[in-house]
Every structure is written in structure tokens, then in C-alpha cells.
Amino acid sequence: MMAMGIILLVLLLALLILFFLKQLWSRRHLPPGPLALPLIGTLWADGVWLREDYFLKHVKRYGKIYSMWAGPQLIVVLSGFKAVKEGMTNFPEEFSNRIEDPFFTALGKGMGIILSNGLTWKQQRHIGITSLRKLGLGKKSIEHQIEDAAQKLVEVFRQKKGQPFDPTFPIQHAVSNVICSLSFGYQFAPEDENFQKLTKAIEIIVKISGDFFHLVYNVFPRLMSYLPGPHKQALASVDLIVSFAKQEIEKHKESSFQHEPQDFIDYYLLQMEKSRNDPDSTYNEENLAQCVFDFFAAGTDTTFATLLWALLLLANHPDIQKKVQKEIEDVFGLSGSISYQDRKKLPYTNAVIHEIQRVKHVTLSGVPRQSTKDVEMRGYHIPKGTVIVADLRSVLFDPEQWETPKEFNPNHFLDKGGKFIEREEFLPFGLGQRACIGQQLAKTEIFIFLTSLLRAFNFQLPEGVKELNEEPIVKMAVHPQPYKVCAIPTQA
Template sequence: MLWLGPIPVVVLSGYEAVKEGLINHAEDFADRPATPFLEAVAKEQGIILSNGHTWKQQRKFGLVTMRKLGLGKKGMEHQIEEEAHQLAESFARAKGQPWDPAAAITNSVTNVICAVAFGCRFSAEDKEFLKLVEAVDCISKFPSSNFHTLYEIAPRLLNCLPGPHRKALASADIIHSFARKEIEKHKENQSAHDPQDFIDFYLCQMRKNKNDPKSTYNENNLTQCIFDLFVAGSETTALTLQWALLLMANHPDIQEKVHKEIEDVLGSSSSFSYQRWKKLPYTNAVIHEIMRSQYIFLFGVPRECTKDVNLFGFLIPKEATVFPDLRSVLLDPKQWEKPQEFNPNHFLDKDGKFVDREAFLPFGAGARVCLGEQLARIEIFIFFTTLLRVFTFQLPEGVKELSTDPIIGITCPPRPYKLCAVPRCSAS
């Protein structure tokens, strides 16, 4: 236990402690801490940062709606597949020369969230879309800064002073404003009988519950839910894909085994359903190992204790902030044979069949497990297999290896790099 002023902070480290806390005491660690910055950007609304009745209603709606949008079925998969082909075209324009893929990957992943929330995609040249991408990037990086710590300690003082916190708060306003504009467009073109996206479904839910005094379905919560989708779903998936390409360039032998398996299963087919992952045990193992070995968060998202809890003989007091150290779970030497190495065999049995592991918890666990887990899994799978089928990813001339040391922050991106996406002759 650490003390941040008057607030007790407890870190759960290792698989056993995290499992005991998040799964066996799921309801006891279900709340989110309300800090000055989080209240400023979310006002305890939406899904990620709300608590109590609001959180339960919004999360339940989110889970049901994600299923209705066809995650795991052809509807949403088709849009992700189209976005993957757009990304492949961006790579092709580099003509095999050294190129930093970060911006193109981020744009494509953000457009997937646009498809989920708004039912449409935006051109990479659209100025409003680029402002949205920049705003999401800013709000995602700010919690890693010293100014964030200062804001949490003295919000009233910093609200009177210039600094990066003002840009972060302005970025939150940009995302909220973008969402409100799309909500107004949807209200003008009601799709009550055939909802197509998150906003459509939410507006239908608002109409159904308009006479319920306990309903939390309103435009403020809808706006924050959209904010949550972008902040939680853009950078996380984009960084995972950046790590994926870096690791493939560093491990050409693994890359070739993935490509061969994809070609053997896919053949001449131009489309690739997520459900086919079961026929790609090695590729699936590689994707899981990428997420395990280069987990993109420094910790899991913090929780707040709803009551006094005794955990392994230690008292965790009510209202303590609890950090589940998911990185420690993914690197736990008691759970993984070679935790510090990039080794797809962590997810394969002796016969080469894929093995799911209980300690694979990059999306968290318990009551607050990531709402977009299935969307993220489908995105990573389709983007990764599409790119590995079309290109060979090589190190630039004179580069022996790309650095696997992350930039440490709230998220842990790879250091900026360039690689060569060389088109495969057999690619259609």
C-alpha cells in the first residue's frame, strides 16, 4: 500500500493477486476513483468512468449494442475488412521504402470506431477527422505527464494557469463536440426501425425510456459513451498493431510461418472471417504473444474499493484506489515459461494446437473487463492477417534490429521506427 496524500493506493501484482481481486472480489472492486481530471473530462458519465446505477445501465446497453452491431458476424467484420484494405493501400504507396506506419494505422483504427459509433468512415484528408485523431492522441497521452499529477493535486490553481492541461481539456471538448454533431445528424435522419450504429441504437433506447424517472439514457451520457469508445478503442488497438509489425520485422522466421499458414488456409479467397482463427493456430498464438509480451498499458485501469476487503490476509480499506498490475500477470514467471521473451509457443501445445491461457488478461477481468474486447480481437486479427498476407515486413538497410524498449507512460508505445513493407508477388 502507498499513500498519495490522504488516499491509500494498493497495487495487485502477479496472477494470483489480480485474479483474487478482480474475479473473486469482482463487485468489491467494481468502482472507478473520481479524480479532478477524470471528473473534468467525464463528469461521471458514460461507461468507463461512471459508477453505480449510471455505470450499470450504460455498460449493459453497451454490451447488448455491441452484439447487435454484429461483432463476430459479417456486418462489422466487413467494415473492418474494408478498413484493412485501405490500410494496405497506404502501405503500398510507400513502394517498399522505409516508412513510419504509425499515423496510417491510427487513422484506420480510428475509422473503425467511427463505423461503430457513426456508421461511416472519414477520409484521411478530412480536417475535422484529423482534429479528432489529434484530440484522442492528446487526451490519451496527458495522464502520463507531470502536469496531470499537478492537476489532480491542485485543479483550482491549474485552471487559472496556462499549460498542457488546457490542451488536454480542449481535446476532450473537441471529441465531445464531434460526437454531438454526429448525434444531431442522426436525430435529423432517424433510423428507428433499422438502427445501423451505436448512436441509432442509443436514440432508440432514449425513446423507449423517456418516461422512466430512473433512466440514465440521455444525450450527455451518449456523448460520453462515444468519447469512451474513441479513447479506449483507438490508441490501444493502434499500438498493438504497431508492436505487431515491429516484432514481425525483428523475427522474419516467425513472420514467414504466419504467412505460410495464412496462405494455406486462405488460398485464393479475397475475404477472411474472424471465425477462421481456429484454423490458424500459429497465427493466433503469435497475435496473443504480441499482446502478452508488449502489453500496451503500464498498469490496468484503476479501480476503487467499494467496502473493506481482506485479500490474502491484508486489509484493503473502503475507497482505496486499487491498481491491478496486468503487466505483472502477463510477465508472471509462475505462469509463463519464458516471460521476458517473445515466444509464440506460450500459446501452443506439443502438437502445435492453440492453447488459451488463464493468465492472458490484457483486457482485464471481472465486472470492469474491457467492453470492446471482442471488437479489438477482431480488428487485430483482420488487420494483422491482411497485412501479413500482402507484405513482407523488413528492416531498413543497415538496421540490425528495431528497439523493443517501450516509451514508458500510462500507455507503452514502441519508440518511433521505420520499416519496409515489400509487396509479395503472390498477393492479389
Template sequence: MAIWWEVVLLIILILWLILHFLKQLWESRLYPPGPLRLPFIGNLWWFGFKFSADTLAKLAKQYGNIFTIWIGHIPMVILSGFQTVKEGPIKQSEAFAERPLTPFLKAALKERGILLSNGHTWKQQRRFGQVTMRRLGLGKKGLEHQIEEVAQELVQIFAQAKGQPLDPMLPITNSACNVICTLAFGHRFSLEDKEFLKLTEALESSLNFAGTFFHVLYEIFPFVMKHLPGPHQKALLSIETVLSFGKKEVERHKEHHSLHEPRDFIDFYLLQMEKNKDVPDSTFDDENLSQAIFDLFLAGTDTTSGTLQWALLLMASHPDIQDKVRKEIEDVFGSSQIIHYQDRKKLPYTTAVIHEVMRSKYVFLFGAPRQTTEDVNMLGYFIPKGTLVIPDLRSVLLDPKEWETPDEFNPHHFLDKDGHFVEKEAFLPFGAGLRACVGEQLAWIEIFIFFTSLLRSFTFRPPEGVKELNQEPVVGLTTHPHPYKLCAIPTSDP
């Protein structure tokens, strides 16, 4: 009798799985094509539960420039190639204006701040962010001067190695983080400060968790995962550490406020809170302020650091290009004149090299996810309202229809036949449309000043005995180089 019941239960289970699978196939018909979706795991089987830098490119070759992959029960529509992204988030910007509210993001960030909020909150916070960035003097003397000071501190750290092999990752990351501290808090930290080191470690831990196996599990089974120990709990704790760091700075600003003469992001935000204290639908409060500070660190530290790490690796790997950059800087500015961001127009080759670093070694695995605010019809496909959409900016920056040698590091992608710098429509490392990066201008100033300061001070070479530096990326939410060392030879040396 017991065996008979076991057989019946097994048959019922099999029938349920079949019905569940057929239901999934019926639901999938609403979305663009993609790999076969399996129960519970979706398409995770296709890429072995792990993305690589070329995963989406392989799928685009098989299924076209608009396709769907399923992370468990969550559909993700991928837009691949420049023309596809142009037809979506650029031309139909309003329809792709939301961020998806996945279970982990809800648990970690509570739908606040600038980057990951939606609706009224997002509109108020983003508008404030844009205005405040301008007020803080991006492109003018104030903040740019402080970035120059951080860049010179980084030059001194490199100089201390006296041409011996060094790992540039930590000093570059700490310097990029200190620029955000200047923007948000109005002051920098000593690179040995224990609280500052805790902040950088927490940021790294938060970013390293994104896209991992446990992150995927949390998104698929949030009701189970939130009660279990594991890396997801460490990531949530790391995010809270960064938020707490910001909250402490906010309290210090409240104690010694200078609302009559705001000097940094927190000052401007507290002033905005005061102005809106009687506005019923105001979203300016302590929680959104803490989240906005986290957003500044999230968007402005790892991305800038990764770009500069790639830049130095590529310079050491392409000494001919490195020599041309240094010669252009020397010909225009000599050895002593300070280079400002506005001087980039005098350095077309250097500017082209920086653009090409960002194109060929894009620091994100793909573009920041969007969510459709309405049903969308584009290029013959239907995308339902509320769908998670990934504009694959990596595919845009490597699109063979837009770039002559997409898989090569080639600064001439941004130069005309006379050596003048030229803008390219398909150059979209900061995104496009309504959700383009608020901090784009800050990133440009920072990368330009850091890069030119380092290149005029040092010649970068691989360590003795190293024939080739590894250019394959380490894949997470961002794509960094594998750990490497190089020799920074002072340019004054023979």
C-alpha cells in the same frame, strides 16, 4: 524580537510536519506495506516522479504481491501476479466493481458514460453497451465487412510506399480510429479530412497527458491546479474536443434519424432514450451518450493501434516467425480467398502469434484502476472500503509462474506439442470480472483482420542499415514502441 518570532514559527512548522508525518504513519497501518510515505508527495520520491514499465515489478519483489504506494495523500493498493489478481477482481468481482473518482477524472469526464461511471449509471450504460455491441453484429457480416474494407485501405497506404521505409504509426492509428467511427457514427472519414485529423490529434493529446507529472500534480493539488495554466488545461480542452465531435454527430443523427432501423451506436442510443423518456431513474441522455462515444474512442483506438504497431515491429524483428505466419495463411487460404474472423480456428500459429504480441507487449502500463465497494480481506491483507486498487495486468502477463519464458516473445506459450492453439487462464489483457472490457470482441476482430491482411500482403523488414529495432516501450497510460520505420515489401515482389 523579529528573529525570536521567526525561530518560534520555524519550531512550530517543524513540530507540525513531525505530527503530520506521524499521523500519516498511523493512517498507513490500515493498508498493505509499501515504501516510506513522505508528507505531501507520498511515494513519488521512490520512482523519481515517473513510472517506468518495470516500476511495479520492482516494488513487488521488495514488498510482495500486495503492496501500497501513495500518490500524495492518495493510497493505491497494487495487486501483482496472476494468483493475486484472481483472488481479488476475479473471485471477489463485486467488491472491486467501482472506478475511482479522482479529481482529474471528475473534472474531465463528470462520472458519466461506461468506462468511468459507477453505481446505477454504470450498470445501465454498461448493459446497454454490451447488448448494442452484439446487435451491431460483432463477429457477423455487418461490422466485420466494414473492418475488412478499412484493412484494405490500410494495405493500399502501405503499398504506396513501394517498399521504401515508412512510419506505420499514423496510418494504423487513423485506421483504428475510423473503425470506431464506423461503429459509433455509421460511416468512415477520409484520412485527409480536417475534422477527422482534429479528432485523432485530440485523442492522442488526451491519452499522452495521463500519468505525466502535471497529471499527478492535478490529482494531489486539484484546487490549485484547476486555476493554473499548463498541460492539464490542454488535456481538458482535448477531451472536450472529442466530446464536441461526438455531440455534432448526435445532432446529425437527430436530424436524419432512423430509429425504426438503427444502424450504429448513436441510433441505438437515441432509440433507448426514446424508450426511457418517461422512466424516472433513466440515465439515457445526451451527456451520457457523448461520454459513451468518448469511451469507445478512448478504449478502442490507442489500444488497437499500439498492439498493431508492436505486432509489425516484432514481425520485422523475428523474420522466422513472420515467415511461419505467412506460410500458414498461404497454405490454408492461398493468395486470393478472403480471411474472416471465424477463420482464426484454421490458423492456430497465427492466432498464437497475435496472443503472444498482446502478452509480451501489453499496451497498458498496468490494468485499469478499481475502487473497493466494501472492506476486503484477501491473502492475509486488509483493504479498506473506497481504496483505489490497481490490478497489475502487466505482472499477470509476465508472471514467471504462468509463462515458460515470460520475458521472451514466444508464440509457443499458446501452442501445445502438436501445434494446436491453447487458451491460457492467465491471459488477461482485457481485464477480468465485472469491469472487463466491453469492446473485447471488437478488438479481437479488428486486430485479427488487420494483422492477417498486412501479413499476407507484405514482408516487413527493418530499413537497410538498421540492425535492430528498439523494443523498449515509450511509457504513458499506454506503452507504445519508440517511433520506428520499416519496409513493407509486397509479397508479389521477388
């Protein structure tokens, strides 16, 4: 029996060696990376739980382009500004597809803007960009909606009377209402039941994206469709938002605004009418409802998280906060409106906002893509079907591009004369064909919300608190730990 056991052990060892040698040979032209084991891929080296350095830790050993494996799925990570720019600009078509991720497929069903591909993606992206432009991005129309939401947020903060409070819900409400204005043409009161359901649904979806249940769902999608868990809550949350969007679509169909569009749904319905005789058209109510979901999913959480990080950082750095407030007061005084175009008159304020977005980037990486054909990059073979991760966080923390990459340093965006510098390496919204279509809206929101709040309040630490915790909660989105802050009115 012992001899038989030794023989089996030797055979097993021989099979493992053969497997290892076969893997080395078959993958010799791929970018380097940790050894991939059967079933688990490189999870033994990467870990299951996401961390800030999840995609950065292999760079020193394997370089700026390396391989990971999720089971049998090859993932190629592009790290640092030069590699990301090269990949996204040299292979715009080849790296343009969204990944075939079972969980994301269940969420998006191949429709809308974010999770679609091919003609559906091109047409939905087109209507998204053109309608946002027509609704007045960069013009007074949409800025008026944002300014209104910002002033309401100022009043909510004023009601706290300088006492410590958690700014999470007021900011979430304000940002979500901007998306409601764009999508539906109206805003919600904070206590509105439908509004509370919508914001809760987004929270649930963001919480599970990139979590353990997301990973398990991708490995066992059929099994997970029968089992209870957070994934079920996330899928139900998508259904809730889409169902609400469909109700709004019905209301808009009954209105008289289709030929004088007031919001995104109006513009989309008008496009459906124009395209009704086109057999290739993907403009339909199912895609429209999914586009509304995409606006909520992509347009709410990222801006909301950025503003939360902003107040935290400014409370932790009162010297920087005071310089911003002084610049705003010197240029505009204590009253009157400030538009997004006014950022050119506020170089230090603009630099601080950019640095907040850099040092506290609110996504772990760019949304993964999938190669549509074989590609040769830097001497490596990247096969068709490979998942491509353009690690935006590595770009924003690239030590080759930023003087003090891990520090909150607004001078990254200022020249020696104090003038604002546009930097090519600043890529929080991505690069190429899949860059965020709502980036202009997000920039406008962040600027107007922050200048409005900093004009009205000094943000201070609660009594007895020396510093707010800057350690993040890491999922696919990166949020600060819950905190409280004091909003002290600048004018009595």
C-alpha cells in the same frame, strides 16, 4: 541561540519519530509498502515518472499485495496472476468503482462508461454491450467494415513501393475509422479536417494521462484549473470530441434510422425513446456523447498501439513472420477473405497475435478501481475508498505462469502438437465487471488487420538497420518509439 537551535532540532526529530510510530501503528493491518511521508506519500520510493517496472519493483520486497500512497490516498497494488484473479473475482462488487481522480473526473464528468459509477455506469455499460452485439460483433456485418478498412490500409502500404516509411498515421487512420463506422455509421478520408482533429485530440489525451501534469492536477485541482499547461489541451480535446459527437447526434435525430438502427448513436437514441418515462433512466444525450468519446479513447489507441508493436516485432523476427505467412498461404492461398472465425484454422498465427499482446501489453496496468467498502484480503485490511490497481502487466509477465515471460515466444500459446491453447492468465483486457467491453472488437480488428497485411507484404528492416528499437515510450499507454519499416509486396 545555539542551545535554542539544538532544542528545536531535537523537538523536530522527536515529532518525526512520533509521526513514524503513529503511522506504523495506524497502518499495521494494511498491506506492507514503503514509508509514506507527509504530502508526497511514497513518491520518494516510487518516483514521479512512469516506467515499465513502476508497479513491479516493490514486489520482491513487499509481496504480491502491497501499499503505495499518493499524498493521503492509499493505493493497494495486486501483482501477479493469482493476486489479481483473487481480488477481481472474490470482490467483484467491492472493487467495481472507478477512482475519484480529479483529472479523470474533469475528463469524464462522471458520465459515459469508462469513468462513471453506480447506476450511470451500469446503464451505459449495458447499452454499450448490447449495441455492439447487435451491430454484429463476431458476425459478418462488423467484420465487413473491418475488412474494408484493412484493404484500404493494404493499398496505402502498397503505395510506399517497398521504401522505408512510418506506419503510424495509416494504422491510426484505419483503426479510428472502424470506431467511426460503429459510432457514426460512416468513415472519413485521411485528409478530412474533422478526422484529423479527432485523431489529434486522442493523441493529446493519451499523452498527458499518467504524466507529471496529471499528477500535479490531482494534488492541486483548483489551482491547475487556472494555470496553462498540457492539462488544458487535454480538457479542450475532450470538449472537441464531445462537441463533434453532439453534432452527429443531431444529424441522427433528423434521420429515419432510429427504428432500424445503423450504428451506436441510433441504438442509443432508440433506448432513450424506450426509457423516456423511466424516472431512474440515465440514458440522455450528455451520456451518449461521453460514450462516443469513450469508444474513441479506449477503442482507438490500444488497438493502434498493438498493431504498431506487431509490425515492429515481426520485422525484428523474420523467422516468426515467415511461419505465419506460410500457415496463412497453406490454409487459404493468396486470395479470398479471412474472417475472425478462421483463427481456429490458423493456430500458429493466433498464437503469435496473442504473444504480441502479452509481451507488448499496451497499458501500464489496468485502469484503477476504488473499493466501495472495507475488505479483508489475505489477512490484510483494505479500507473503503482505497484505490485498487490490478497490475495486468504483472500478470502477463508473471514468471510463475509463463515459461519465458520477457521473451517474444509464441510457444506460450501452443501445445506440443502445435494446437492453440487458451490461457486463463492471458488478461490484456482486464477481468471482472470492469473488463473492457470492446475486447471482442479489438480481437477481431487485430486478427483481420494483421492477416491482411501479412498476406500482402513482407515487413523488413530498412537498409543498414540491424534491429528496430523495442524500448517503449511509457505513459498510461505504452507505445513503441517512432520507427520506419519496408513493406515488400509478396506478389509482384
